Amino acid sequence: MLHGTWDQFAACLGYLVLSGNEEEYFRAHYTPKPIDKALFADLYLEGEVVYGSQKFLRPVYDILLRIYREVLNPKVGCVDQIYGYLGNLLYLTHQNRDTGRQLDVMDFLWNEFWSCIISRKAPVFAPYFMFCICSRWENAGYGKLTDDVTLLPHKPNDLKVKNHSLPPRLPRDDYSAEEDSDMEYVPPADSGWFARIEAKLAKMFCLKSDINRRQYQAHRERKMGRRNTKLIMRKLDIPVESGSEEVITPEEEWLSKHGNVTEFEQLGLPGPSRRQRPTSDEVEPAESEDN
Incomplete structure (x- = not known):
């Protein structure tokens, strides 16, 4: 070793x-x-x-x-x-x-x-x-x-200068009435209760959709990790049996089973696309050890 x-x-x-x-x-x-x-x-x-x-x-x-x-x-x-x-x-x-x-x-x-x-x-x-x-x-x-192994590419981060607001001013006693009025919150014109609830629901379900996609990525990376580990073990002549890591579920099929698409459709909100389970002819075969 x-x-x-x-x-x-x-x-x-x-x-x-x-x-x-x-x-x-x-x-x-x-x-x-x-x-x-x-x-x-x-x-x-x-x-x-x-x-x-x-x-x-x-x-x-x-x-x-x-x-x-x-x-x-x-x-x-x-x-x-x-x-x-x-x-x-x-x-x-x-x-x-x-x-x-x-x-x-x-x-x-x-x-x-x-x-x-x-x-x-x-x-x-x-x-x-x-x-x-x-x-x-x-x-x-x-x-x-x-x-001999399959590496997962990672997109490099672009570290740019962020445009964020300045910190609040230090507390002072000589604020004028005009300064205080500038700091008051002015709600938008179309800020009815229905619009606010609809915006919160859209944000909640969009977050849920993002979480589901991240869960699929973690699921796929775990399988790829097990596949790469077994390839290394076979390279070292260590006996190991193949498992479910050879078949990775397509993303759309996984999201249709775990994404609760019906909730998005009932509310008319954008969510993960729904797709019928593919037939055996549509699923790509798993890569062999030589490939």
């Missing part, structure tokens, strides 16, 4: 393992616990903001936060809050601007991997290990592992 050292893993990612005493690098895990979020004041726009929230960050740190979450420190769950040592990373990036100091990437990954093992945090670094496995597999003379 394949094996490797931490230095070899760092080399696959294009980084060096440092000793920890280099002055030209900074490290985010320098405190036993994440720092107080009140220190993030310089990262936000001026006004009434909540420190530790993603909202109302300065544009440069808003983009930087999304880069860190997509590349270095992926997170699952609530993405509206800055929690864990991601806050330390943003704070130190701000403190070390224009100094020439760089982040010790492998030290950050080592501590995050350790947290996944000891604290049982969600392991979200699978792409790094998969890249290392493919590299070690090819260096061992077994060929390219990507030629």
